Amino acid sequence: MKKSILSIALASSLSLSAGTASATIIDAWTLDTTSTGLISETTNIGHLTIGGGGATVTQDLGGNGQLDAGDTFTEFGSLLSLTYTPENAVGGGDTGLALYTNTIKLSMEMVGLTGTVVSIDSSGNVTYKFNPFEGVINIKASNLDDSGMVDLMSLVIVPPSGGELGEFLGGIQASGNSDLLLAVVPDSYTLGSLKYEDGTAMDDEILVDLLGGELPGVLFDIHTTNTFDPTGTHSGGINNYIEVDLDDDGQADIAKIWVTSEGSVNITTVVPEPTSLALIGLGLIGLSVSRKNKV
Helix, strand or coil: CCHHHHCCHHHHCCCCCCCCCECCECCCEEEECHHHCCCCEEEEEEEEEECEEEEEEEEECCCCCCCCCCCEEEEEEEEECCEEEECCCCCCCCCCCCECCCCEEEEEEEEEEEEEEEEECCCCCEEEEECCCCCEEEEEEEECCCCCCEEEEEEEECCCCEEEECCCCCCCCEEEEEEEEEEECHHHCECCCEECCCCCECHHHHCCCCCCCCCCCCEEEEEEEEEECCCCEECCCEECEEEECCCCCCCCCEEEEEEEEEEEEEEECCECCHHHHHHHHHHHCCCCCCCCCEC
């Protein structure tokens, strides 16, 4: 297997590169799913904890069988076992045992995320970016026995988003860290789901005119550690790495890659660069979300 092909592992990860204007993590927030029919309210959340999950990435290889700058990818998958760490430090320093949210399970479903490889060097260092407003991440909740699954809200990528995979020289595993900055799609949001420490709902900060370019007052910031094992299998023995020759010319046109992730989820007042704001309205014009606001 080519070193350059293996280096695409983390082109599946969730990410955010530098370039934000300001950032403040919201402490001791509340998740309330009562209005969805799942009677649950979890208070004093420092951050949510991603305890597992994975995604299938379809990476375009540009017709030459290897990874190059400009090659694109798509991603589908789930981030599972969302527990939470109680608030015990200002900002992102909360530590301690992760707890299950009160009587419910949470998961995040990634649907149709897309991105582009920005660079790859001779040592296998890869940088990449996600395309803003393409695809969605759906936050779902259910009872502890997996019954009563409901959609809480859908999230879209806010620019700038990107990431990197550190030096990878063809070993058994490649891993790296990444972040993703996300805005709640207003029409998908269940009113009252997110609250500040004092119990005030974040609805006004979320229900803004995204199509008109108005920036939400709160955003999600997901940080993950991602691992790719090209020699392993998943989901009943499917290989973690599969090359596909679409035109039978002897060169791989795409690679399907399985990546696992763990990490954390904060709610933050991160504000993108001013040059990114105009993209918000343009990006959401084509976004279709079927759910309506619930009262």
